[in-house]
Amino acid sequence: MTASSDNFINAFAIxxxxSAAQMGVLTALPQFFGALMQILSIWLGQVIPRRKLVYNVAIIQCCGVAVLALLALPVIGDSVKASKVPWLIGLVVLYHSCLNLIQPQWRAWMGDIVPRRRRGAFFAARTRLSMVASLAVFLGGGALLTGFDKLGAIGIGFAVLFAIASTGRAASSYYLWRMHDPSDRKYLRSRPGTVAPVGRFGSLRDYLSDRNFLHYTLFIAGMQGVVAISAPFFAVYMLKVLELSYLQFALNSVASVATQFALLGFWGRFSDRHGNRLVMLITSCLLPLLPILWLFSPDYSYLLLVQVISGFAWSGFTLSTANFLYDIRPHKTNFAAYAAVQQAVGASAVFCGALFGGFCVTYADTIMAVMPAELRLEHGVFLVFVISGVLRAGIALWFIPRCKEPRIRKRPEMLQIVFRVARFNPISGVVLDWLTVTRKRKLEEERD
Structure with a gap:
């Protein structure tokens, strides 16, 4: 589902x-509502049994993707096409809301089902299988769309693609229903006084009163926000300006994702030896260069190289920032709650950044008309690439003197952490879920 829907949404919108403003909204709203849904999911888990919640939300998501397939059916007239964009935005918001409602419950569910001593082997094999399948389907989707485009029936191609996604979600929903949930018997039924109000998870002020967490949250949110300025428009540049085929578009994205996946182990060992702070500083200095590199050449081989560099930077950044949050949170506090707060603040920044990017592209010609002739750019979309790069550098320069290496509490080594590649998107590259793993020998020592 994710390989055949997530990664072609921007292409479908094109x-x-x-419009440029609509592309910004398409990026902004789903991210914002998705983060809010993670917080809501924590509360809903007290009211609705976990298995039932995950299954029903998955069915809703399946139906939403099925409607996308209907939306993709060929239409007559350009004006009719444009009228479907608001429906697309609404369905993508529903899609991401469902995805984020499921995620916290799914993480806890799998943590209960898989024995600690087998988590490493199980999730490593699962991640390899899911990544190979996702990348294969992603490339297959690009080839499918390219074939239908040559036949002059690209609308049918998108309809087939989203129908495949809906079928995949339907199959996964069936197997979710068949899964056992050990928490069913000890489920806390909803009675007056038994459900914690949302406010009990703590106010935003409580979390942000910690200066380390405040600086970290502002850094991550700021970086996500300025990345969102340019993120929706790489697809616009490739498909509309360079007129690449859908297969070339897919291969370009796969170059970054595959590099990220391949280098997670390298960055894990590097951060174990030198600390997460150093990895964060190195990669945050590389991120401002990524959109600027797109300005130098439209050659396809060059753009593939740029995506490999992008994968190198994003894999280290994603990994180190996840571990840094683990280290700076107060001891024996709820990691999920801290992560949810950080994601909510970050989603707000993405919302603002994506809307600002849409505004800049919409008025790019007007903005460049008042610029000196020697500074004018070849394409209006280059303006958001430059703005995003400059602001990324500003965020990194602000954070570097404020980033302090935290006192490392006893935590799992990198080899004892299970990484599950949940999905990948143009905002933050590979999105990781992770569970800690205790080795069997250590479990035996604790029992002794």
Missing amino acids: YLQA
Whole structure:
């Protein structure tokens, strides 16, 4: 589902002739609502049995993707295409809301099902299988769309693609229903006084009163926000300006994702030896260069190299920032709650950044008209690339003197952490879920 829907949403919006402002909204709203849904999921888990919640939300998501397939059916006239964009935005918001409602419950569910001593082997094999399948389907989707485009029936191609996604979600929903949930018997039924109000998880002020966490949250949110300025428009540049085929578009994205996946182990060992702070500083200095590199050449081989560099930077950044949050949170506090707060603040920044990017592209010609002739750019979309790069550098320069290596509490080594590649998107590259693993020998020592 994720390989055949997540990664072609922007391409589908371009096919529907979405405006620059609409491309910004398409990126902004789903991220914002998705983060809010993670917080809501923590509360809903007290009211609805976990298995039932995950299954029903998955069915809703399946139906939403099925409607996307209907939306993709060929239409007559350009004006009719454009009228479908608001429906697309609404369905993508529903899609990401469902995804984020499920995620916290799914993480806890798998933590209960898989024995600690087998988590490493199980999730490592699962991640390899899911990544190979996702990348294969992603490339297959690009080839499918390219074939239908040559036949002059690209709308049918998108309809087939989203129908495949809906079928995949339907199959996964069936197996979710068949899974055992050990928490069913000890489920706390909803009675007056038994459900914690949302406010009990703590106010935003409580979390942000810690200066380390405040600086970290502002850094991550700021970086996500300025990345969102340019993120929706790489697809616009490749498909509309360079007129690449859908297969070339897919291969370009796969170059970054595959590099990230391949280098997670390298960055894990590096951060174990030198600390997460150093990895964060190195990669945050590389991130401002990534959108600027797109300005130098439209050659396809060059852009593949840029994506490999992008994968190198994003894999280290994603890994180190996840571990840094683990280290700076107060001892024996709820990691999920801290992560949810950080994601909510970050989603707000993404919302603002994506809308600002849409505004800049919409008025790019007007903005560049008042610029000196020697500074004018070849394409309006280059303006958001430059703005995003400059602001990324500003965020990194602000954070570097404020980033202090925390006192490392006893935590799992990198080899004892299970990484599950949940999905990948144009905002933050590979999105990781992770569970800690205790080795069997250590478990035996604790029992003795």
